[in-house]
Amino acid sequence: MGEGSNHHAIVFGASGLIGWALVDQLLGPYPHAGSFSKVTAVTNRPLTRSDAHWPEPGSHRPNLQLVSGIDLRHGDAAALAECLKQVVQDIESVTHIYYLVFTAVEDDIEEVTTNKGMFQNVIDAHNLLCPNLQFVAFAGGTRGYGIYAPGGTFTPPLTEDMVNNLPPSHAKTVVYPAYRELLDVARKGKKWTWCEVCPDAIVGFTPNGSQFSLALHWAQYLSLYAVNHGIIGSNPPEASNTAAVEIPFPGNSASANSPFSPVSSKTLARFMIYASLHPETCGDGRLFNVADNETPCKYGEIWPKLAKWFGLVGVGPAGNMQDQDNTLKVGELPQTTPAVTPGEYVAKYRDTFAKHGAVNAASGGVGVGSRQLDSVGYWLTFDRQMSLQKLRATGFEGDIDPVQGWLEALEKFRAAGLII
Numbered sequence: 468m469g470e471g472s473n474h475h476a477i478v479f480g481a482s483g484l485i486g487w488a489l490v491d492q493l494l495g496p497y498p499h500a501g502s503f504s505k506v507t508a509v510t511n512r513p514l515t516r517s518d519a520h521w522p523e524p525g526s527h528r529p530n531l532q533l534v535s536g537i538d539l540r541h542g543d544a545a546a547l548a549e550c551l552k553q554v555v556q557d558i559e560s561v562t563h564i565y566y567l568v569f570t571a572v573e574d575d576i577e578e579v580t581t582n583k584g585m586f587q588n589v590i591d592a593h594n595l596l597c598p599n600l601q602f603v604a605f606a607g608g609t610r611g612y613g614i615y616a617p618g619g620t621f622t623p624p625l626t627e628d629m630v631n632n633l634p635p636s637h638a639k640t641v642v643y644p645a646y647r648e649l650l651d652v653a654r655k656g657k658k659w660t661w662c663e664v665c666p667d668a669i670v671g672f673t674p675n676g677s678q679f680s681l682a683l684h685w686a687q688y689l690s691l692y693a694v695n696h697g698i699i700g701s702n703p704p705e706a707s708n709t710a711a712v713e714i715p716f717p718g719n720s721a722s723a724n725s726p727f728s729p730v731s732s733k734t735l736a737r738f739m740i741y742a743s744l745h746p747e748t749c750g751d752g753r754l755f756n757v758a759d760n761e762t763p764c765k766y767g768e769i770w771p772k773l774a775k776w777f778g779l780v781g782v783g784p785a786g787n788m789q790d791q792d793n794t795l796k797v798g799e800l801p802q803t804t805p806a807v808t809p810g811e812y813v814a815k816y817r818d819t820f821a822k823h824g825a826v827n828a829a830s831g832g833v834g835v836g837s838r839q840l841d842s843v844g845y846w847l848t849f850d851r852q853m854s855l856q857k858l859r860a861t862g863f864e865g866d867i868d869p870v871q872g873w874l875e876a877l878e879k880f881r882a883a884g885l886i887i
């Protein structure tokens with residue numbers, strides 16, 4: 468065991484897009500054997516160890532405790548502290564909190580209140596229980612740069628200082644400023660410090676769905692499209708249709724061609740862990756943009772590579788989608804969308820998954836996030852790439868190919884029975 472063998476990480480939202488990757492990396496073990504001795508993964512919905520698809524236990528990995536059924540919307544900090552004391556072994560030894568819980572609520576202001584309340588309870592409960600707490604890390608996002616306003620708010624590259632200039636009318640609809648405030652108050656007189664990471668689109672695996680996983684949404688669409696066109700799932704495969712099957716980008720050309728900075732959940736998780744082990748340079752409430760590559764990419768470049776993985780030919784937007792409409796808000800679709808969006812297509816053919824052995828696809832989709840994910844190709848029509856200067860100055864790992872994260876997620880989705 469190394470110098471950090473007394474480190475105990477607790478991950479809230481461990482079944483989610485970022486939380487799953489955090490536990491996966493901690494067990495990896497990242498950054499190296501002995502960095503952590505214990506990992507506690509907390510989920511709301513039930514999840515078993517085998518359904519989670521994390522690495523098998525091993526002497527070089529930290530011990531994992533999986534605690535399910537913790538709904539943070541109920542009760543206060545004292546009640547949560549009591550509950551955690553009962554269900555988490557050695558809760559008092561927790562040194563690092565990674566907070567990745569998010570609940571989407573229809574009304575933005577109510578969403579802020581609900582999410583702030585949950586995080587406040589988690590922090591207050593740990594302040595009561597964990598005298599050795601060292602670091603808290605949470606994920607914000609580019610919503611904090613005002614990207615939900617039609618056409619965006621700031622001229623890119625987006626730099627971390629811009630969050631301070633978010634117009635108040637927008638700032639009150641985003642929970643991240645409230646998180647910063649509550650952490651600054653809660654750490655007064657304590658030994659721990661904190662940081663925030665800012666991802667744009669996050670690409671990765673989740674075992675039982677995720678509210679806003681674009682990779683899962685598009686993967687299920689492409690998978691069913693390939694099956695319905697005889698490209699995959701045919702028996703025998705030789706009998707399948709060998710003619711090229713084109714699939715248009717589900718959006719317009721402005722969205723296909725606007726630069727942005729996606730991040731794989733693996734990179735994001737690794738940086739959160741890295742930051743939490745470098746409190747002097749990454750703590751003190753610092754905010755870091757995190758992406759896979761300093762060179763921005765475009766959905767129009769990624770789409771053909773994803774389609775190819777399914778044996779399809781990804782092409783540009785459908786003919787009637789060449790027009791650009793910069794007035795759409797998040798979640799809005801133009802009047803002239805093609806007949807069927809990815810979400811509608813998946814809903815229509817969902818039964819096909821089980822017929823081809825993808826037994827977890829029906830329950831493990833994107834759920835409430837489906838419409839917002841359908842709209843990604845229509846309202847994200849503006850440049851929104853992030854500066855990675857501050858991230859690179861920390862000494863964290865360098866650039867990787869952003870497509871790698873998509874392809875790794877696709878492999879995992881198939882292995883977990885979420886796509887065909």
Ligand SMILES: NC(=O)c1ccc[n+]([C@@H]2O[C@H](COP(=O)([O-])OP(=O)(O)OC[C@H]3O[C@@H](n4cnc5c(N)ncnc54)[C@H](OP(=O)(O)O)[C@@H]3O)[C@@H](O)[C@H]2O)c1
Binds near residue numbers: 537609676679681
């Ligand atoms: N998805 C993206 O591309 C993206 C991009 C930028 C920023 N972000 C930000 O990243 C953060 C995490 O998002 P994500 O994409 O990882 O979300 P996600 O995949 O939907 O995960 C959310 C997690 O929150 C948990 N959760 C929800 N309600 C809960 C409750 N009442 N009590 C306890 N746990 C609860 C869920 O647990 P169960 O599944 O067990 O219910 C799940 O593990 C959010 O702040 C989000 O805005 C996401």
